[in-house]
Amino acid sequence: MGMPVSTGNHIPKESRSLISAVILLLPVLVIACIDIVLIYYQFALAPSVDVNNLVPSAALTNTAWVLDKVVIGGGVVLVVMPLQHLFLTQSMGLFILSAGGLAVHLATSFIVDQAVVTPFIASKALNLFS
Structure with missing residues (x-):
């Protein structure tokens, strides 16, 4: 009977910190998915077709600019x-997941060649928006 009574919509402190930690982990997951797609384009599609001649240079320039911003902003x-x-959430599990995402992002930035990936992404964007 010594339990405190919860009134209203108060969320316990443990649940709030877990919810905020998961929300903070979402950008890491999104950036990791983008990195996986870039690696897929690099190794699966790059040797098959020469797309450079099919995509206008303006689309290539804009796509390269966006990819640079994703790499820098994601980093x-x-x-x-x-x-x-x-330091803030003091969760070692989430720290390890975030550090793993950083390691994947750094590896992707060294593995993926922008000159190979950019034409494929630009052609997909042109097909999507045309």
């Missing part, structure tokens, strides 16, 4: 997330 997010999980 910044993935550097901040492990530090945030380490």
